[in-house]
Amino acid sequence: MPETSPPQEKKRSFATFDTVVSNIDLLSPRNKGVRFAMPQNSSLAFNAGQYMQVFVPQGGKMRRTSYSIASAPQKNDSFELCVTLVDGGVSSSYIHQLKLGDKVRAMGPLGTFRLKEPVQNDLVFISTGSGIAPLRSMILDLLNRNTDRNIYLIFGNRYDDDILYKNEWESLTKQHPNFKFLFTLSRPTKAWTGETGYVQTHIEPFIRDPKNKDFYICGLIKMINDVQATLLNLGVPKERINFERYD
Ligand SMILES: Cc1cc2nc3c(=O)[nH]c(=O)nc-3n(C[C@H](O)[C@H](O)[C@H](O)COP(=O)(O)OP(=O)(O)OC[C@H]3O[C@@H](n4cnc5c(N)ncnc54)[C@H](O)[C@@H]3O)c2cc1C
Known part of the structure; x- marks a missing residue:
């Protein structure tokens, strides 16, 4: 299950x-x-x-x-x-x-993986690969509703051309100053000048004051466990960590 x-x-x-x-x-x-x-x-x-x-x-x-x-x-x-x-x-x-x-x-x-309503806190979305799917739906939903909360996306992939909806994220951040993203690659080519390594290694310093934000994570179980452990170490209360696993 x-x-x-x-x-x-x-x-x-x-x-x-x-x-x-x-x-x-x-x-x-x-x-x-x-x-x-x-x-x-x-x-x-x-x-x-x-x-x-x-x-x-x-x-x-x-x-x-x-x-x-x-x-x-x-x-x-x-x-x-x-x-x-x-x-x-x-x-x-x-x-x-x-x-x-x-x-x-x-x-x-x-499924019960959904935004906690009403949305009162800033939100952080973390995924790898096609785990971006439900997070994209949530982020588009929030932006369509003109939320004034800050929205952060940390998106991990192996290679540059694996980054799903890359152009869309880049255009959304231009339209909505409250939306910021960080891409990280685990197997970057020499041409890549952005962040590298696993998603959990970028929670800090990208996310300031994580204790007061709500987290939504989606992907394979190993990534979810690693992110969850990092967040708990940073003092994020368990009830602020929401996730959907694919395996
Ligand atoms: C709630 C939920 C939502 C999901 N949403 C998505 C989604 O949006 N997009 C998406 O792509 N998937 C999603 N998945 C995963 C999806 O349901 C399937 O498990 C996946 O597509 C593999 O199914 P398959 O029939 O092609 O492979 P199968 O025929 O079931 O498996 C073939 C082989 O591949 C292995 N395998 C299965 N999955 C993976 C994997 N991810 N990586 C490597 N090896 C694998 C199996 O162990 C098996 O050996 C979701 C899963 C859940 C539970």
Whole structure:
């Protein structure tokens, strides 16, 4: 079972429906952003941070695989997933071979990983790889709502061309002075002049006064554990640390 931070609300009901692939972007060599249009005259009400389950054909049966919604909840006639191609992976290979107009069965929204409302504190988002998906939805949601809170993103990847939505982050920081990001690479090429190393090594000094901020983390379990340990060492109360793990 995926582990998430403690639920804030009782489970909501969810629905199963047929979507149509309406847009495909190659976001990086191994990541695709795929938009799924909702059936006509219907919309998807979801909270930023939640995930969908996609029905994937496998050996005459269907398996369901979870993918976080990467798009903002304000656009509810469709939802976007951001999927990393895993070698030999059944579901990620299926999503990567989809074409415009393909029909895909989906279920959702699911999950309790979401912003704590009302948003009263500054927020820090930390992710690696496609763990950025639910954090992108949350950050876009906050900026669409014109929050006056400060928003920080620490985004770790292996290589420069793995940085998902790089242009978008750069343009958002120009439009919103309260949004700041830090990219860090674990396997930088010689051309990279930015930060290097793991995300947890950059919490300080990028984040001033971490004790008074709310943290949202998403990615694989090792990164989440490392970040959580660093935050607890810095004196951040456990209840301010929210996370979603992918494995
Ligand atoms: C709540 C939730 C949200 C998620 N959201 C996203 C998302 O937004 N984007 C996204 O890309 N994934 C996301 N995942 C992961 C996703 O559900 C699948 O686990 C992933 O796509 C691999 O599925 P697969 O069928 O392709 O691989 P499988 O056929 O299940 O596995 C094939 C092999 O690859 C290994 N493997 C599985 N995952 C990985 C990995 N990440 N890296 C390396 N090896 C792996 C397996 O151990 C196995 O040996 C999410 C998971 C959860 C629980």
